[in-house]
Amino acid sequence: MSTAVVVGGGIAGLLSAHVLCQRGFSKVILLDADAPQPGEGPAGGVASMLEGAKHRGGIPQYSHPHALSMGGLEAMKALLPGFQEELVRRGGVELDVARDLRFFDFGAPYARGPSSLTIVAATRHLIHSALHDEVTGCNAGKLTVRGSCRVAGLLWSEDGNAVEGVRLSGSGEEVRAHVVVMAAGRQSRLPQWLEAAGHQAPDASKVDAQLTYTTGFFRMPKDWDNERWMGHVTFGRPHGLRGCGVFPAEDRTWQVFVYGVNGEQPPTEKKQLLEYVASLPDGEIFEALRHAELLSPLKKYGGAYNIQRSYDKASVAMPGGLLVLGDAVQALNPVYGQGMSVAAMSALALDSELATALAGAASPKQRRSAVQGLSRTFQKKLAAVIAPAWMMAAAEDIRYPATKVEGNGPAPPSRLMQACLDNVIRACHRKVENIELFFEIAHMVRPPSHILHPRLVAAALKEAVSSSLQQLWALLWGPSPAPAKKAE
Ligand SMILES: Cc1cc2nc3c(=O)[nH]c(=O)nc-3n(C[C@H](O)[C@H](O)[C@H](O)COP(=O)(O)OP(=O)(O)OC[C@H]3O[C@@H](n4cnc5c(N)ncnc54)[C@H](O)[C@@H]3O)c2cc1C
Structure with a gap:
């Protein structure tokens, strides 16, 4: 007993x-x-x-x-077989991460297409x-x-x-x-x-990017086209301190979070919040929310270090x-x-x-x-x-200039590792296969060491060479007139 x-x-x-x-x-x-x-x-x-x-x-x-990452969903399914189906039965929305979600990161959207990556949004x-x-x-x-x-x-x-x-x-x-x-x-x-x-x-150990979160739930517009995207995340990286995410939830709703770090504070009034979203480097989320009905109070959360x-x-x-x-x-x-x-x-x-x-x-x-x-x-x-x-x-949060670290904190990634990671993210702009590997790491299905997977390293090297050539071009003849990257 x-x-x-x-x-x-x-x-x-x-x-x-x-x-x-x-x-x-x-x-x-x-x-x-x-x-x-x-x-x-x-x-x-x-x-x-x-x-x-x-x-x-x-x-x-x-x-x-x-948002429930793949690592968590897999662990829940291992402990409770049938859990994914149960989430869907109750109204959770099954998503192909690379096809149904649009990510804007490092100044451009990721490539999109069918993948092996599944989550349930709820x-x-x-x-x-x-x-x-x-x-x-x-x-x-x-x-x-x-x-x-x-x-x-x-x-x-x-x-x-x-x-x-x-x-x-x-x-x-x-x-x-x-x-x-x-x-x-x-x-x-x-x-x-x-x-x-x-x-x-x-x-x-504490790593505090002084995150402020404002969130709310919106009704998806009636004529919303899921082919456009079913969820969206915009990161301000590499230099911006603002970001925003939209994930679908049950009953055709969107759960929306808008964040700022290092002193940036998203407001809690709808009009000002939308202005904040409009200031992001990509206009997709602003365009979508402009026509969506707010269903809940806008709530702030601070102190999530x-x-x-x-x-x-x-x-x-x-x-x-x-x-x-x-x-x-x-x-x-x-x-x-x-x-x-x-x-x-x-x-x-x-x-x-x-x-x-x-x-x-x-x-x-x-x-x-x-x-x-x-x-x-x-x-x-x-x-x-x-x-x-x-x-x-x-390690991501200590990139922001005013992030405070107490205790031992994480060892900052080496410049080489940081450059590799940045170029892996840029490689996600080009190919779904790169996203599959990168997201399996980010969603804790693969260990972080797989950032050195030969396919990702090769893709990152290609990005590094391409960006060095662009810099050289700019040095010799001024900024390149056309964007070097194909977006989606
Ligand atoms: C704003 C915000 C957004 C988030 N978004 C995400 C997200 O998108 N995806 C994600 O994966 N995670 C997210 N998280 C993190 C996630 O919520 C937590 O990691 C998760 O809830 C941790 O689970 P837990 O069981 O450890 O603690 P909790 O879920 O916090 O549960 C703790 C429980 O312990 C109880 N408790 C506390 N003290 C006592 C006591 N003395 N006696 C008895 N009971 C007690 C509480 O009442 C509570 O029920 C978010 C967190 C925040 C702050």
């Missing part, structure tokens, strides 16, 4: 609870400060999402646009409620979800080296468990709880029986759409670590001790799983 407590009912918490149930825990108790409605059921577009957000005060980003509410219902449905009898339960601290063994449960805020109720999984999101208080119990809090806490480092000496994952370990700049994927991939890592740890454990006592001893090995494994996302987001 073994009991697990999961703290937090977000993406990481729900999937961890599922893994624990499936890996043989006889009782899993998920404690969530929020009050999710039992069987939240199929989401029904923007109104349902705004209603759902009222019960999700612990996830302030709940009513902001959420509101966070749809993704979250589908996950909630699938996980609770699969694990009925083992999993108890307790809403409106805020955990106020940990219960410790007599020697203080192991965690034996949690204490609830308000009632002071003690919930005992053989393992506690902390998945309390960006605002997790685990570092303070560790310190209060005489343990070392983990080091934190990248932060990573090193629970894997030797100095932390993680107590037995305690695991931590999701945004509680690493929270990222949302512009890159990685957070839910990191959470799902972390739960998948928990699944494989549990499988290994429990493989040789026959008796309940052996199983309990195997799980208790998992803390350090899991956090180390997790660090490797989440490192690529950190590398991509933080």
Whole structure:
């Protein structure tokens, strides 16, 4: 008989609870400060999402646009077969990333065409409620979800080296468990709880591009032509500090985010917001939004910096029986759409670590001790799983001139690597095959080292030579009159 407590009912918490149930825990108790409605059921577009957000005060980003990357979708499907179909059944929109989405980056649009890259676009509410219902449905009898339960601290063994449960805020109720999984999101208080119990809090690295996000939901114009695009992202790179994205969601709506970094602040009035969008280096999104009806209040989100806490480092000496994952370990700049994927991939890592740890454990006592001893090995494994996302987001954000770095921060990419990456992006203007490889890296399906894939390196070299020739031409005869690149 073994009991697990999961703290937090977000993406990481729900999937961890599922893994624990499936890996043989006889009782899993998920404690969530929020009050999710039992069987939240199929989401029904923007109104349902705004209603759902009222019960999700612990996830302030709940009513902001959420794009689920391929790495996350794959991890969710591995844990919950049929999950992609379920998202679509509830109104999620299946997209071929290179054909249906238009990307404007480094001054030109990417090439477009059919590809092997599939995502499902939907509101966070749809993704979250589908996950909630699938996980609770699969694990009925083992999993108890307790809403409106805020955990106020940990219960410790007599020697203080192991965690034996949690204490609830308000009632002071003690919930005992053989393992506690902390998945309390960006605002997790685990570092303070560790310190209060005489343990070392983990080091934190912070990379803050001072992102400001304004978001809203629009109704797609009736005559919108999906062949034009179904979603669009415009990055101001390499020099601009503004950007914008549109993703489709259920019920023919668009979820729209507009961002600024390093002090640029997108406004929250529609007219001014559209002017801001019009100032981007590409006019497509402005043209589309000009004719679209706004369905929700325009909301601002600030403070979404990248932060990573090193629970894997030797100095932390993680107590037995305690695991931590999701945004509680690493929270990222949302512009890159990685957070839910990191959470799902972390739960998948928990699944494989549990499988290994429990493989040789026959008796309940052996199983309990195997799980208790998992803390350090899991956090180390997790660090490797989440490192690529950190590398991509933080290394991208330190390009901006006024980005602040605290703690160790990411090692800045070498000039050679940066130049290679920039030229890979330029190569995406030309060929869908380049996009396929590049996006598999960006969506965490391939490791970052594949940026050195021979096909990408060859494409990047071609871009480098072409741009050097253009510079030489400009030096000798003035700027070239015609753009060298074919756009789409
Ligand atoms: C503005 C914005 C936009 C984003 N857009 C995207 C996107 O497009 N794509 C993407 O992949 N990611 C996006 N993210 C990131 C994504 O939302 C997070 O990475 C993801 O939600 C992390 O999941 P989690 O389970 O770790 O934490 P959360 O989803 O934040 O869940 C934490 C849960 O823990 C509960 N909790 C907290 N403290 C306690 C406690 N003491 N006791 C009990 N319960 C507690 C909370 O109530 C909450 O339910 C975005 C983030 C922001 C800020």
